[in-house]
Amino acid sequence: MLRLTALLGCGGVLLAGCASMPDSGDVHPVKASQRGDSQVRVYAVQPRKGATPDEIVTGFLEAMTSDDSNFATARSYLTDEASKRWKPEASTTVLTAAPDPGAPILSGRDNPGRSYPLYGRQIATVDSQRAYQPVTPVEYRRTIHLSEQNGPDGKQWRIDSLPPGLLLGASDFERNYVSVNKYYFASGRSVVVADPVYIRQRQDPVTRQDPVTQAVSALLAGPTDWLAPVVESRFPAGTALRKGTRSLEFDERNGLKVPLNEKASSVGRPQCTKMAAQILFTLKDLSSARVDQVELLRANGSQLCVLGSGQAEEYAPDHGSGRLDSQYFVDEEDRLALLASGSKDAAEPHNVPGPFGDGRLRMSRVAVARDEQTAAAVSMDAGKLYVASILTGSELRTPVVTSSGGQAENRLSSPSWDGRGDLWVADRNPSDPGLMRVPGGTGTPQDVRIVPGVDGARIEAVKVSADGVRIALLLTKDGTTTLKIGRVERHGPEDDPAVTVTELRPAAPHLETVTAVSWAGPSRLVVVGKESGGVQQVRYIQTDGSTAPNSILPGLNQVRSVAASDDESRPLVAYSQEDGIVRLPAGANWQTLVKSGTSPVYPG
Known part of the structure; x- marks a missing residue:
């Protein structure tokens, strides 16, 4: 993976995150969705002293494409009140390309400042359950509003009103997110069903969980609304990872230890086996992890059960068909x-x-x-x-x-x-x-x-x-x-x-x-x-x-x-x-x- 750590030269004129560091030529802003390399990491940059409204809008849109902790850099472009209201984890709007800010419009006396229209073509929304919902491509237009605030160095422009959630171009979405199938059991049957969701490719900015832990957390949260009427989770209601778990532990045999909260501590072995199978299927296609067995742990650290990947195959939809797949x-x-x-x-x-x-x-x-x-x-x-x-x-x-x-x-x-x-x-x-x-x-x-x-x-x-x-x-x-x-x-x-x-x-x-x-x-x-x-x-x-x-x-x-x-x-x-x-x-x-x-x- 290409890791870009040099940020010198990214401040001042260039407020957008840097994807490469040329050693000659002029410096120009880079629109986020012009990048095609999913391995490139974008490091957001704080607004400079005296940044213009244009720079604030451009810098914020770019900062949304990074994955710094709790989107701290993106929040530095917002007023304190706007930062408290903004929930980037609640939804993601996906456009064909990075949102395009239009010319600013001066606001009226009741809300002085400047409004910037954001233009694009929307193709999907990702909801709070991480479920991707495509739409027939439709014109997108929302507004960002800026006002002047008192800052440590005097007056400064900051965003006080903005669209909900994250707003990303398609290439930035693909760079930051990866599709993962969660697995639940078909209602009344011992057959698993895939429930696709999107998780962050690297550490989640809000939870600080790595991709494996994100996938397990998403599984424990339950099926998406669309699939829920026809599937069942074998995890008891309210089951979650032990509080504070940000990374799950692998042993030298590619075994994964999964510590659960008290809700799961009293389940029997047959139910626990199916719980472990759901995790094994969920992690099977995640390229960042090879999991040969799952060990579920009670809240006190004792073992609930262990299941190997081969044992989980009895719950595959085609198990027992004896087919040759001709x-x-x-x-x-x-x-x-x-x-x-x-x-x-x-x-x-x-x-x-x-x-x-x-x-x-x-x-x-x-x-x-x-x-x-x-x-x-x-x-x-x-x-x-x-x-x-x-x-x-x-x-x-x-x-x-x-x-x-x-x-x-x-x-x-x-x-x-x-x-x-x-x-x-x-x-x-x-x-x-x-x-x-x-x-x-x-x-x-x-x-x-x-x-x-x-x-x-x-x-x-x-x-x-x-x-x-x-x-x-x-x-x-x-x-x-x-x-x-x-x-x-x-x-x-x-x-x-x-x-x-x-x-x-x-x-x-x-x-x-x-x-x-x-x-x-x-x-x-x-x-x-x-x-x-x-x-x-x-x-x-x-x-x-x-x-x-x-x-x-x-x-x-x-x-x-x-x-x-x-x-x-x-x-x-x-x-x-x-x-x-x-x-x-x-x-x-x-x-x-x-x-x-x-x-x-x-x-x-």
């Missing part, structure tokens, strides 16, 4: 074919046993169950959905769902299997549209309510997560297809619940239209789409709508479908009208597997 597709004769799993080179595909592979059913779309024993196929005319074994020969039974739409595009969507073994499909019939769930893949289809509704949009595609509590929907309205994520809620008896999809939220508001989507891990999707005026892209997005740097994948033309495994080490596969069935191994370009074929899928 790649499947519909071949040129409209049959289900299998590509060899795990091979580095393109292997000759072969058809699966049974009616889906021997030609008895010509299919247009397919979904393979997560245990890879059965599959669901949509007929060529998209009017019927069948389920059959793909391990042994069997009869082609009556369809489990039938659509009466007039044309193929107004009939059934591609199906999707959730981690519970249920099958999902949408009927796109304009006169009788709906989302359906087939319990166990063979039960009586049940209508799934969407609350609130989809506002006249048509469901084009359905993808359910492995944990079964989140669903991705492609919705078309007025010629535009957008991606939304919904929460799957179940109420009533376990063997016959009423299922609803609630609180749909945009997952890719920056994309003008989305062509295809697939789950690509616990809280990640791969999408095919394009921005306004742009070209088609294949890219990763988080389920909260945020995007990581370098998330755009190598170019591929005329992509119609894409598939990813829940195992993020497995390559992507896609169907391109130009190149056929292709895959993207890590660190390589797209490779053609089969020239003729469509609808590539992983189990799910």
Whole structure:
């Protein structure tokens, strides 16, 4: 990591934090979001004696991008009263670029001073729970007001009114924050569900906690409001780290000791084991830490329980499926074919046993169950959905769902299997549209309510997560297809619940239209789409709508479908009208597997 300690020359004319120290040339202010290096640290600079109002505004905006203790330097640009009111930890507004101060406006007699409009284009908000909430890019305008105050050296300009929370350009946000998945258990099940939040990449300015401790603290604080109705934490209510904990201790075997407060001191071993599993999953993808086991400690320092990372895997959404995570597709004769799993080179595909592979059913779309024993196929005319074994020969039974739409595009969507073994499909019939769930893949289809509704949009595609509590929907309205994520809620008896999809939220508001989507891990999707005026892209997005740097994948033309495994080490596969069935191994370009074929899928 580049650590910049030399601050000489940063004072005076340059009030913004320094990102480098040239040894020649003129000195110029640097707008925060012009920096692209996420490893650069910005050190804020106190206002100089006699600083002008312009310098105060510029210096404060830059100081918000640093991570000094309790934002002390940023507060030095505020009046005492404004500093007391300002809560930078309460929210963060994310703009496409650093906020741009406009020309000052003189205030009236009732509030003498100067007002500076702040301009930008807002793309997201991060709330007090650290949850990222994207918005369709919208113009941002707020105001900073300055007044003259009595200081130790006479009159000085200071900010007495400002927008709430932090205000950052996208590149500064990416430099200071990192996405982390907290994990909770799906309600009534021993399966973990990812809940993405953002924590500081380095020490948190307010709590002074390092990233590992921040992640654990965020986990103990409970799930975000959006996910809370469908998950449970195994930590007793009120559980927190022992008071004053800013850093957690690792031993020589990559074991992490986690001291808890009195709320957790009396839990039994089975509950404690699940508590430790939540921590292990939460820290698994945090690059700053390798945790092989977690030891939970009571408030008095005695041991509650110990759990190794391998033991925690029994709570993964795909545990016990026995799957090979193979790649499947519909071949040129409209049959289900299998590509060899795990091979580095393109292997000759072969058809699966049974009616889906021997030609008895010509299919247009397919979904393979997560245990890879059965599959669901949509007929060529998209009017019927069948389920059959793909391990042994069997009869082609009556369809489990039938659509009466007039044309193929107004009939059934591609199906999707959730981690519970249920099958999902949408009927796109304009006169009788709906989302359906087939319990166990063979039960009586049940209508799934969407609350609130989809506002006249048509469901084009359905993808359910492995944990079964989140669903991705492609919705078309007025010629535009957008991606939304919904929460799957179940109420009533376990063997016959009423299922609803609630609180749909945009997952890719920056994309003008989305062509295809697939789950690509616990809280990640791969999408095919394009921005306004742009070209088609294949890219990763988080389920909260945020995007990581370098998330755009190598170019591929005329992509119609894409598939990813829940195992993020497995390559992507896609169907391109130009190149056929292709895959993207890590660190390589797209490779053609089969020239003729469509609808590539992983189990799910």
